[in-house]
Amino acid sequence: PHHVSTNSGIFSVLRNEDLKEMLESSKESLKLEAMKRIVGLIAKGKNASELFPAVVKNVASKNIELKKLVYVYLVRYAEEQQDLALLSISTFQRALKDPNQLIRASALRVLSSIRVPIIVPIMMLAIKEAATDLSPYVRKTSAHAIQKLYSLDPEQKEQLIEVIEKLLKDKSTLVAGSVVMAFEEVCPDRIDLIHKNYRKLCNLLVDVEEWGQVVIISMLTRYARTQFTSPWKEGATFDENNEKAFYDSEEEKKDQVEAKPYVMDPDHRLLLRNTKPLLQSRNTAVVMSVAQLYWHLAPKHEVSVVTKSLVRLLRSHREVQYIVLQNIATMSIQRKGMFEPYMKSFYVRSTDATHIKTLKLEILTNLANEANISTILREFQTYVKSQDKAFAAATIQAIGRCATNISEVTDTCLNGLVLLLSNRDETVVAESVVVIKKLLQMQPTQHCEIIKHMAKLFDNITVSMARASILWLIGEYCERVPKIAPDVLRKMAKSFTAEEDIVKLQTVNLAAKLYLTNSKQTKLLTQYILNLGKYDQNYDIRDRTRFIRQLIVPNEKSGALSKYARRILLAPKPAPVLESAFKDRDRFQLGTLSHSLNIKATGYLELSDWPAVAPDQSVRNVEVIEPVGSLPSLLLTYSVAVVHTCRIDSQNCYFTVSYKSLSPQLVSVNIPTFGPVKSHELLHHMTGKGLSARYHFPRQPCLYQPNMVAVQVTLTNGSDHSLEEIHIGDRSPASLNLHCFNTIERLEPEASVTVSMGIDFSDSTQAANFQLCTKDDQFSVSIQPAVGELLMPSSMTEQDFCKEQGKLLGMNETSATITLAAENSSSQSLSKQVLSVANVGVVSSSENNIHRFAGRTVSSGALVLVTAESRESSTALLTINTDKSIMASMLLRDLKQALAQA
Amino acid sequence: MIHSLFLVNASGDIFLEKHWKSVVSRSVCDYFFEAQERATEPENVPPVIPTPHHYLISVLRHRIYFVAVIQSEVPPLFVIEFLHRVVDTFQDYFGVCTEAAIKDNVVVVYELLEEMLDNGFPLATESNILKELIKPPTILRTMVNTITGSTNVGEQLPTGQLSVVPWRRTGVKYTNNEAYFDVVEEIDAIIDKSGSTITAEIQGVIDACVKLTGMPDLTLSFMNPRLLDDVSFHPCVRFKRWEAERILSFIPPDGNFRLLSYHVSSQNLVAIPVYVKHNITFREGSSQGRFDLTLGPKQTMGKAVESVLVSSQLPRGVLNTNLNPSQGTYTFDPVTKLLTWDVGKINPQKLPSLKGSMSLQAGASKPDENPTINIQFKIQQMAISGLKVNRLDMYGEKYKPFKGIKYMTKAGKFQVRT
Numbered sequence A: 001p002h003h004v005s006t007n008s009g010i011f012s013v014l015r016n017e018d019l020k021e022m023l024e025s026s027k028e029s030l031k032l033e034a035m036k037r038i039v040g041l042i043a044k045g046k047n048a049s050e051l052f053p054a055v056v057k058n059v060a061s062k063n064i065e066l067k068k069l070v071y072v073y074l075v076r077y078a079e080e081q082q083d084l085a086l087l088s089i090s091t092f093q094r095a096l097k098d099p100n101q102l103i104r105a106s107a108l109r110v111l112s113s114i115r116v117p118i119i120v121p122i123m124m125l126a127i128k129e130a131a132t133d134l135s136p137y138v139r140k141t142s143a144h145a146i147q148k149l150y151s152l153d154p155e156q157k158e159q160l161i162e163v164i165e166k167l168l169k170d171k172s173t174l175v176a177g178s179v180v181m182a183f184e185e186v187c188p189d190r191i192d193l194i195h196k197n198y199r200k201l202c203n204l205l206v207d208v209e210e211w212g213q214v215v216i217i218s219m220l221t222r223y224a225r226t227q228f229t230s231p232w233k234e235g236a237t238f239d240e241n242n243e244k245a246f247y248d249s250e251e252e253k254k255d256q257v258e259a260k261p262y263v264m265d266p267d268h269r270l271l272l273r274n275t276k277p278l279l280q281s282r283n284t285a286v287v288m289s290v291a292q293l294y295w296h297l298a299p300k301h302e303v304s305v306v307t308k309s310l311v312r313l314l315r316s317h318r319e320v321q322y323i324v325l326q327n328i329a330t331m332s333i334q335r336k337g338m339f340e341p342y343m344k345s346f347y348v349r350s351t352d353a354t355h356i357k358t359l360k361l362e363i364l365t366n367l368a369n370e371a372n373i374s375t376i377l378r379e380f381q382t383y384v385k386s387q388d389k390a391f392a393a394a395t396i397q398a399i400g401r402c403a404t405n406i407s408e409v410t411d412t413c414l415n416g417l418v419l420l421l422s423n424r425d426e427t428v429v430a431e432s433v434v435v436i437k438k439l440l441q442m443q444p445t446q447h448c449e450i451i452k453h454m455a456k457l458f459d460n461i462t463v464s465m466a467r468a469s470i471l472w473l474i475g476e477y478c479e480r481v482p483k484i485a486p487d488v489l490r491k492m493a494k495s496f497t498a499e500e501d502i503v504k505l506q507t508v509n510l511a512a513k514l515y516l517t518n519s520k521q522t523k524l525l526t527q528y529i530l531n532l533g534k535y536d537q538n539y540d541i542r543d544r545t546r547f548i549r550q551l552i553v554p555n556e557k558s559g560a561l562s563k564y565a566r567r568i569l570l571a572p573k574p575a576p577v578l579e580s581a582f583k584d585r586d587r588f589q590l591g592t593l594s595h596s597l598n599i600k601a602t603g604y605l606e607l608s609d610w611p612a613v614a615p616d617q618s619v620r621n622v623e624v625i626e627p628v629g630s631l632p633s634l635l636l637t638y639s640v641a642v643v644h645t646c647r648i649d650s651q652n653c654y655f656t657v658s659y660k661s662l663s664p665q666l667v668s669v670n671i672p673t674f675g676p677v678k679s680h681e682l683l684h685h686m687t688g689k690g691l692s693a694r695y696h697f698p699r700q701p702c703l704y705q706p707n708m709v710a711v712q713v714t715l716t717n718g719s720d721h722s723l724e725e726i727h728i729g730d731r732s733p734a735s736l737n738l739h740c741f742n743t744i745e746r747l748e749p750e751a752s753v754t755v756s757m758g759i760d761f762s763d764s765t766q767a768a769n770f771q772l773c774t775k776d777d778q779f780s781v782s783i784q785p786a787v788g789e790l791l792m793p794s795s796m797t798e799q800d801f802c803k804e805q806g807k808l809l810g811m812n813e814t815s816a817t818i819t820l821a822a823e824n825s826s827s828q829s830l831s832k833q834v835l836s837v838a839n840v841g842v843v844s845s846s847e848n849n850i851h852r853f854a855g856r857t858v859s860s861g862a863l864v865l866v867t868a869e870s871r872e873s874s875t876a877l878l879t880i881n882t883d884k885s886i887m888a889s890m891l892l893r894d895l896k897q898a899l900a901q902a
Numbered sequence B: 001m002i003h004s005l006f007l008v009n010a011s012g013d014i015f016l017e018k019h020w021k022s023v024v025s026r027s028v029c030d031y032f033f034e035a036q037e038r039a040t041e042p043e044n045v046p047p048v049i050p051t052p053h054h055y056l057i058s059v060l061r062h063r064i065y066f067v068a069v070i071q072s073e074v075p076p077l078f079v080i081e082f083l084h085r086v087v088d089t090f091q092d093y094f095g096v097c098t099e100a101a102i103k104d105n106v107v108v109v110y111e112l113l114e115e116m117l118d119n120g121f122p123l124a125t126e127s128n129i130l131k132e133l134i135k136p137p138t139i140l141r142t143m144v145n146t147i148t149g150s151t152n153v154g155e156q157l158p159t160g161q162l163s164v165v166p167w168r169r170t171g172v173k174y175t176n177n178e179a180y181f182d183v184v185e186e187i188d189a190i191i192d193k194s195g196s197t198i199t200a201e202i203q204g205v206i207d208a209c210v211k212l213t214g215m216p217d218l219t220l221s222f223m224n225p226r227l228l229d230d231v232s233f234h235p236c237v238r239f240k241r242w243e244a245e246r247i248l249s250f251i252p253p254d255g256n257f258r259l260l261s262y263h264v265s266s267q268n269l270v271a272i273p274v275y276v277k278h279n280i281t282f283r284e285g286s287s288q289g290r291f292d293l294t295l296g297p298k299q300t301m302g303k304a305v306e307s308v309l310v311s312s313q314l315p316r317g318v319l320n321t322n323l324n325p326s327q328g329t330y331t332f333d334p335v336t337k338l339l340t341w342d343v344g345k346i347n348p349q350k351l352p353s354l355k356g357s358m359s360l361q362a363g364a365s366k367p368d369e370n371p372t373i374n375i376q377f378k379i380q381q382m383a384i385s386g387l388k389v390n391r392l393d394m395y396g397e398k399y400k401p402f403k404g405i406k407y408m409t410k411a412g413k414f415q416v417r418t
Helices: A002-024 A028-044 A049-060 A064-077 A082-095 A101-113 A117-131 A136-152 A154-168 A173-186 A195-207 A210-227 A243-255 A266-280 A284-297 A300-313 A318-334 A336-346 A354-367 A373-384 A389-405 A407-420 A426-442 A448-460 A464-476 A484-498 A501-517 A519-534 A539-552 A559-569 A593-597 A631-637 A798-807 A827-837 A885-900 B026-038 B076-094 B099-104 B106-116 B127-133 B139-148 B239-245
Strands: A642-648 A653-660 A668-671 A679-683 A691-696 A709-717 A723-732 A737-739 A744-747 A752-760 A768-773 A778-783 A791-793 A813-819 A841-843 A850-857 A863-870 A875-881 B002-008 B014-019 B048-050 B055-061 B064-070 B178-191 B197-211 B217-222 B228-233 B247-250 B255-264 B274-282 B288-297 B305-313 B318-325 B329-333 B338-344 B353-360 B372-380 B389-395 B402-417
Touching: A002 A028, A002 A049, A028 A049, A028 A064, A028 B014, A028 B106, A049 A064, A049 A082, A064 A082, A064 A101, A064 B106, A082 A101, A082 A117, A101 A117, A101 A136, A117 A136, A117 A154, A136 A154, A136 A173, A154 A173, A173 A195, A173 A210, A195 A210, A195 A266, A210 A266, A210 A284, A210 B076, A266 A284, A266 A300, A266 B228, A266 B239, A284 A300, A284 A318, A284 B076, A300 A318, A300 A336, A300 B228, A300 B255, A318 A336, A318 A354, A318 A593, A318 B055, A318 B076, A336 A354, A336 B197, A354 A373, A354 A389, A373 A389, A373 A407, A389 A407, A389 A426, A407 A426, A407 A448, A426 A448, A426 A464, A448 A464, A448 A484, A464 A484, A464 A501, A484 A501, A484 A519, A501 A519, A501 A539, A501 A559, A519 A539, A539 A559, A593 B048, A679 A778, A691 A778, A709 A744, A744 A752, A798 A850, A798 A863, A813 A885, A827 A850, A827 A863, A827 A885, A863 A885, A875 A885, B002 B026, B002 B076, B014 B026, B014 B099, B014 B106, B026 B048, B026 B055, B026 B064, B055 B076, B064 B076, B076 B099, B076 B106, B076 B127, B099 B106, B106 B127, B127 B255, B178 B389, B228 B239, B239 B247, B247 B255, B274 B372, B288 B305, B288 B318, B318 B329, B318 B338, B389 B402
Parallel strands: B178 B402
Antiparallel strands: A642 A653, A679 A691, A691 A709, A709 A752, A723 A744, A723 A768, A737 A752, A768 A778, A791 A850, A813 A875, A841 A850, A850 A863, A863 A875, B002 B014, B002 B064, B048 B055, B055 B064, B178 B197, B197 B255, B217 B247, B217 B389, B228 B255, B274 B288, B288 B353, B305 B338, B305 B372, B318 B353, B329 B338, B372 B402
């Protein structure tokens, strides 16, 4: 092998020279070819570090593939060639300022991956800048860079936490997963940073990419355990099988009658509600993380919603099955009921891998109860015959556990196991012996036949554990098999030197016990064995022999102890408890690496216990004060109006103004409430190639022409490049009278702009169709107004109203009796509903049960009078007087709909 | 999270390594090799192995171990799911995921791995985005590349990554607009010695191949959505709409993808489309055993059972077999003791059978267990659960696409105990 390695060494040196030459050539294709070969070397784990100077020169190449391969190389070797790596930094610094967000992001990505301590300040600066970048993608990259910088220089922690705090406030779903990941790496204990973002994270969760979901869910699980009180009923124990604790809790309950009933924090509920849909994710890690969240946070009766999804995961790859089965094993110990209906999903197939088989067996054993034990045992019978002997042995263990847990079947199991003693396979026999030993220990009295049977088999059994078990059994119950025991000891004396250590130890034990009970027959044998043991190679055996001799053979030195030899050696011993290997796994959070390995993994974060008293809930409150887009413009238009009250909540914007008409008669008309302002979609960003548009009716007089309806359009650029020359193109019908907004020269990515336009709908609800154009594209859009938007409020006195109404009778009157929804029966809410449907003005009324509203159509100025007369049993008579009869019937329909529903 | 990745072949050689943080020496894989040696079968290597300073999480696909090196606590499924996604991507790009294919395309592999993880955290795992970044190699493109020196790496930047529909690439154009959906159901069953069903379930998937221009918005509804008991969706499916109306509404990714996987509610009785008559006996003291197997169709709703393949792991004591198939071909591997019988189509008039004798090791005692028989089959044009697609509509685009729906039933893990 030596000369081979020299050869390849020379060869690679030669090749390196060639590669250097290729990299320094002026041909792009040669450079690329060289880089491809170098990446091939890196992939194979070969050292290509001496090419560093030649490679780093190409970092600013124009060819994207070449550049990317250089990045790969740079990140791999920068740590070894720190000085040379610095040569590339300025290229990245320049790219960080590039107008294209993807180039900025990729520059930050590579820069932060270069593990050279000297550039820490540069990285820090770049991260801080990127964290406030307009592009969410760049901000996401900065979140990733935080972790890289932290692992390079933990001293930067405080500054990095500041950046994390800033990024946690980010509303982009792109950023959420990455910043929470950074949080978990850098400062998982700073729970206080989460409070204000908790609700936002819960609400964003469904739209975050799948890997981010896993990280966020696991962080929120820990958060919830520190902030909310336990939803598990006081005193009710975790273990549904634990009867003693159950009775204890009865007593406790008496004391706690006066305690407040548990009410779940709405934020706690929010988390449970928003994670549930993710059980349908195709990503198995997401499903598992929701399952563990429910396990650790949900009220007991809700946990079972995760069962079906977990069982579904068993259809996935072998490795997925392995992890999921481990978690189900832990769950099924405490909550049999969750998985019992799916018992058959855990039946073993001959094609399963051994570790899958054993886990399924574990779960089946956990699920066994009086009702299903016969089915399970029948299934086990098939497994015992398996060709996979390790699995057959595990099945025997499982049968033993079923036998101890369910007393009804103990005898059946024992008989079955005895039958297995005549099995041809040694492992099976050995395992049976061990399990039988444990079972017999629980009820030794009735079973001396079995012990005799086992003694007979003893010669044929070679597995040491099984031999040791039989010896122990015979020793322990030697008085029940007085004839057989000494004979077994005789055989053992013959083969003692050839036995395994554990068999020797048990032989010594057997000898000692027989010496105490039957010294006449066995005294010499015992002495012979003790002598052999005295010179054994194993010090355990020498030690044991010396101890036993002192204990059982009385001499002057042995003192008081030997009097108690019988009581020491033949004391009744407690039967072993056969427990699941997953019994205490729940000390680890489910779904974690630590749970899977049953040891605490590096960086494992403990799940805290529920606090007895919930910490302050208000820390999660977030004041949302956001300007409502249309408010300022409304105020401007009604500059004569005096704003009385202004109430803004998250969804609606109402305000009450007292309105002074500009007409000579000063009529004090109280015109309440505009809105809510409903906005409608004009252009979806997907159809608009990134350009999206929404419109709403601001309900203000149109500035351009009095017969036009004012429309406000909000344009948003959701693409990554700026859009130019946004304007209105062709319209249809061609006669459509429309006042366009001025051409928008340039709209930057993420930016939005609101413009007003005017449309003459000619008092009809026919849609106005036109084209919204950018420099490169045209999109057909249409605005269809509701009939109520074609009106303008008109102010008049009650007398005038009645006079005008008198002129518009007969054909011009439309009326209907409607049933009011309970919410709309009060006069105030009735007005509110009418005003939300139609842009009309309230006419003050002298009668309590009659509400009058007046308006004019925008185009022709025809009067529209609305009267609502509330009657008994929440009905109302709606009357509309106008000569525009089509509008009247449409308006009536809209009003009816609005008033009939809440 | 994921520190490094090593690819290990069946003979225990590392043939590719990739590090996302500082370099971890490949000697860490020694712990993996130890576990590999201990395992009797390749599948028996535990997926999670602790070592003194790292944790190794591995998946085995196409006889290649993908071993990820982890340094601290992470949900193991996170890593496993990601590794499988890597394999799926390789398969998507190279058609097969073999050692040879990976070695041949090592540069593309490296470019892919570079994009899929940043500092060990998944970045771009959607095939649509990756294909925008790195074009899959085709014979034509490889030739053109060698001649012209152009590249695999997309000149375009991955705008899809930034959009609200990250699974769909932008600017998709086709001259023929088509959307095909395959409803594929698999029956998992264990049949006992006497022919009665111990457990049987139906799992199904809807795989789609959608080649539509622009940004189509599709809805797909079922005649009998109640059959679906438990579902999991591609992220494109609008969950709320499903909850409220049991309609699948989605903007599809471009190309092939799995829209939905489902489980048919266990209340429904599962129709078992084949039956097996078997008589496999070993006699004590004799060095001969009898093997007699007949297959027949049942509950197939008149459809033909095709591509039938029977396989069985015979007991170790069997030295050789002398069997006679009434149709198809059979092989027996005396080393692995694996018997396979490629039956083909079942003709109900003339049922296929495999009869003959097995020679056993002389003097050895008779095997305890009779072998389990695994059966694979396909039935075209039928979803065994009775699931039917009602309609498929497209919104958001003006052209008329060509739509097609195909049904198929397959055996999943279908075992007969004898």
